[in-house]
Structures are given as structure tokens and as C-alpha cells.
Amino acid sequence: MLRQGNAQGPVVLRGTAADRTLPERLGALPVFGANGAVALHEIANIRLADQPSVLLRRDQSPVITVTARAAGLTSQQIVDAVNPAIKGLNLAPGHRIELGGDIEESADANAGIETYFPFALLGMAGLFLWQFGSLRKTAIIMASLPFVLIGASVGLKLSGEAMSFTATLGLLALAGIIVNNAVLLLERVQEERDAGRDLKDAVATAAAIRLRPIVMTKLTCITGLIPLFLFGGALWRPMAAAMIGGLALGTLITLVLIPALYALLFREKQTASAAWSPNSELTS
Template sequence: TAVSAFIGSGPPRFYLPVNPEDSYTSYGQLIVNTETADDIDAVMAFITPWAHENRPQAMVRVRKYGVGAFDDWKVEARFSGPAEADPQVLRDIAARALAILEDNPLAQNPRTNWRQKVRKLVPQYNQERARWAGVTRDDLASATKRSYDGMLVGQYREGDDLIPIVIRNSDMERKLAAVELDAVQVIPSLSTNAVPVSQVIDGIAIEWEEQLIWRWNRRRAISVQVSPQGVTAPGLRNSILADFEAIELPPGYTLEWDGEYLSSLESTEGLIPGLVPTMVAMTLIIVALFNAFRPPIIIFAVIPFVTIGITFGLLTTQVPFGFIALLGAMSLSGMMIKNSVVLLDQVNINIAAGMDSYTAVIEAAVSRLRPVANAAATTVFGMAPLLTDVFWVSMAVTIMFGLAFGTLLTMVLVPVLYAMLFKLRPPDGKQPSNAPRSIEATGETA
């Protein structure tokens, strides 16, 4: 096991799905690499209670890196206002949203992307005395910056690296800069004689300021971020949706949902341009194949029922329905169409062989049951290895459970719908040939 530590900001983007964390003085990150994937859960199970017990005042998030694109915060609500919106108004709105999340047992680690305000020392510049001393505001700013942060005066090239040259006070003076700021020496631009800061200021005030102010589409915006606890992201969002939308916003302020909700919505909308022509092409091919309109109606009417199997599979395995699962459901529709086409084509073959329509449907369902079931079984077992893959598991569950249930449903529902749409009846008003015939008065089977 190896550990990498980053203080003040996140690591560089060493892995494509990782979003680098912005610089912030009170932020730190530990990246733990384990020997095997199974060790990750054990490490997380140890760190989480330890952090709550030993660092209760800190917000410690323990999470895995995702495979493929993922959102750092599963649920995120963004409140935005005008371009020059009052930051305090946005913070008040966010505070009401945070109060809702703190009362929700399904939410954990709520925060805002503006973080906390920071304190700053503000020398109160006295323009009259500063003019007599020849000290400008820029001179005062340069002196205070030099006393602690330091000033960039040049760069030193070492091979391919540029190393900044910074001039600043000694470590001892920097540690005392906050309490002895009035004694810092200011050198005027037009003079070589230094004067203390206390001669050009009226005093030193302590103020709170926003260290981060985010914008969205050129509007000031604050995002309330939270992680789900024991539920999926849609489950948490649905539990807070009504309360968030009930927050009264001033004129010009809006609420937008980000996070996993927006990512799924954008991914789904991206499929629509290709989905519509695909559905049209599939419909035309099926109509041309059977030269009729009722068989396509039967085929497409069966597809929605596979959601029963998909839902059962996802609930049983506790796998969320995401974008990858949606791709699996779309491919599953093609498999269902194939099964229905095979069955309906066999019906036409039986009718062409001289069977009546009613008997042809029954015989087709019986004769095609084994081939269709075997083909579905090979697909289901072929998807089984993907159950251990964190990226493809949702697609595997969707196809396996949906196809298994859909195959059985096809062999029952397609004949029923065919008989309904074509208004089939047993020949001569009698029951099917494989059913017991009516018993006459003599007690013998007819």
C-alpha cells in the first residue's frame, strides 16, 4: 500500500476522469494505492470511522476513483444570480439548502463550492499623510506583500525548468507580520528613505472576504454539493427535490440541477439524434419483411415489458440504472425484436404449409421455444463475466435479467397478441387438436 499526500490543492490530472481540486488553504487529499481491488473496501471501512472519531470537526470524504467519466459530487444544486449578485444573498440561499440536507438522513458531507470565508488584514490608507510621505497605494501594497507572501523579481532557468525568484522577509519577520504590520517599512517610488506603515495608515481592520466566487454562464453562482448515503443519487435528489424547489428565490435568481442528474440527462439527449432514424429504419425493415402492419405492432408491443426483468435485476443486485445500463437496454430491444421475428416467421411458414392460423401459432411457439431459449441462454452466460467489472456491470445485469425474462415473455405474449390482433379462433369452433375433445353421451372420447 502506498500513500500520496497533497496539501492546499488536489493532485494534477494524472487520470483522465479525475477533476483537479482548486487551490484552497484548508484542503488536503490523500491518495491510497492498495495491492488489490478487494483491499479498497477494507481501507475505506477503517478510515471513515477513524476520521469521525479523531477529526470530528473536519469533513472527510472517503471514496473510490470511478472507472470512466464520473461526477465528484453525485447530487449538486446550483443557485445563480445576476452578474454582480450580492455574495451574501447567494450564501443565505445556500444556507437554507444546506439546512435541508443536514436534516435528511440520506445525505452526507453537504457543502458549497464557495467553501468558507477567510479573514484578511486591511490597512486603512490615509491619503493625506501618505502624500506628504510620497507613498502611493501601490507602494503600500508592495510592502505588505513583500512582508509575507513575497514579490516575484525574476526567473532562473535550470535546464527546461523556470524557477521563480521571490524576495520576501525572513521567516521570523514573516511569522510576526500579522501582529507587527504597522512596523513594516515602506519605500516610496520616488525616494530611497523608508517609512513605517503606521505613518501612512489610520489603523488595521480585520475583514472577512470570499476566497472563491464561482460564475456560471457569466452569472455569479453557488453550488450546494452532497453525496448520497445508502441510496442512489436519483433517490437522494427525489427526497429533497420538493424542499429545494420550495426555497423562495429573489427576482433574477434561479435553481439548476447539476451532478449525476445533468450528466445522465445530457447523455440521454445525445442518443436521441441517432435513436429516431434508427427506430424508423427498424420499423420499415420489419414492415417490408412481413408485408403487413400488424406484425410490427406485435413486435414493438412486447419490448416495454422487458423493463420488468430489468427492474427486478437492478433491484436484486443493487446496481444503479445509469448511462451504460441504458445502452444495454437499447441493445436488448434488438434481441427482443429478433426473437419475435423468428416466432412470427415460423407462423407464416406453418400457414404456408397448410395449417390453419390458430394451430400455426401454437405449433410455432412450441417448435421455436428451444432454439430461442438456447440462443438467449448463450447470450446471458456470455454476459456473466462482465458482472465483476465495475464499468460494465450495469449493462451485464440489464441484458441478463431483461433477456431472460423477455424470452419467456416473448413465447407467451407474442402468440397472445397475434391471436388478439388477427382475431383467431379454434378451427370449426373446436379446441386445439392437442386438447382433450368433448365427451359424448356414450362416455367415449370423440
């Protein structure tokens, strides 16, 4: 193969078996030109060297790809392991090292989630505002979302798993589940108040009635996630750990937080006016 810059073309030589196997015999081969024949070694330097059969490029730049499989490790764990070694390398000018494969795909996916997740939150808030017609109720529901992150973080910490793309997907799923708890509680509180109960009794009754269904539902979800956590491998274990932690801690916090916030935001103002009746007596 003859290369000139980025162009390359095939070169075919014909000769006897001895000429093809002995490099020194190769230099004596005649090369015919306009001025006659000359020996090959007179116009070329002949040496044995390894050359790539294919030149790979990425983003119009030459690239050498090194691939590896690390069983039992997530992409983030691999990044944390190789980054110190990469930073210690002294690269020649014009050379750089980039991480690709699952690492690159996870980074792109996380960037997409970070970009569009705020719009998803705004959409959720808009739906709740449309459903309940109350800014206070919408604020109560949205206030339960940060506790999803707390529960998921505890689950990842206790299990020793890293925050990965699948764990992020678990967080998104948890957001909908925990918000559902808040919606059920608020609807029951409103039913109790419509039935004539005062604020304190309505909140306490609704929390007591919804406690068992919510807890049993979340225990069922956690039980279903245990096989995924035990046998899901490095890819799915972070997701299962995040969801189990978020369901356990997030549900418990929500069962206390939502009634407390409702009682706080919807408390009735006490008036200090005195009631008058015909039997009242004036004293001086």
C-alpha cells in the first residue's frame, strides 16, 4: 500500500519466491521508468515495519480505539478508576484521550435529562394546578419530590452503588410514585372536609385511612425490586437500590409531611371577636 498524505493506493510486486521472501533481494528488483531501469533500493528505502491495514477517523481526526469489558462495574466506576491514570499521562501535542462507548452514551443521556427535566416539573405542576385549582395543594404535592432524592441517596449509599444512568431513571420513576401518594392523601382530606369534619380531624382521619393502602402498595413494589437488586448485575443494581431507598424513606416522610403541610397551609384563622346574646350583662 502506497500512502501520500491521506491518499493511498495498492502496490503489487511480482517476482520469484526467493525475491519475495528475502528483503535484500527485493532492493535489487528493477524499476522501469522513462530513463530506463534502476534498482529499487536506489529510489526507495526498504525496511520491514508494521502498518495498520485500515486508518480509522472520528470527527475528521485519526483515532486509535482501545476497548475493554469490565464485568461487575458500572461506567461511572470505570471512569473513576481510569481518570487518575489518564491525568498522569504526558501526551504529545495534538493528541488527546476521550472516553466513549457506554460512558459517552450515559453522559449524553444524563445531559438530556438535565435539560428537559425542569420542563417536566413545570408540566407536572401545571397538571396538578389544573386538577386541584389550588396553588397551595400544588405546592404541597411538589414539596414531596425532594425527599425522593434523599431516599434514593440513602439506598445507593447503603448498597455501595454509584449514581448511574439507570439510577437516574429510577429517580424519575420514583417521582411519579411518591407524587401519587400525595395526591391520594389530599383527595381523602378533601373528602373528609366535605363531609363536615374540621381541619384537624379531616387530616388525621385521611392519614389513618390511606396509611395501610399506601404502605402495602409500596411494600409490594419493594418486594418486586429485590430480585432486580440481587441478580440485575452492575447495570440494574443502581436503579433497584435507588428505587428501594426512595420508596422506603420517601413514603414514610411523605406520610408525615403531606398532612403536616396541609394542616399548616390550610389552618383556619382564629378571630378574637366576642359573641353577644340578649342574656349578656354589661359590667363596669
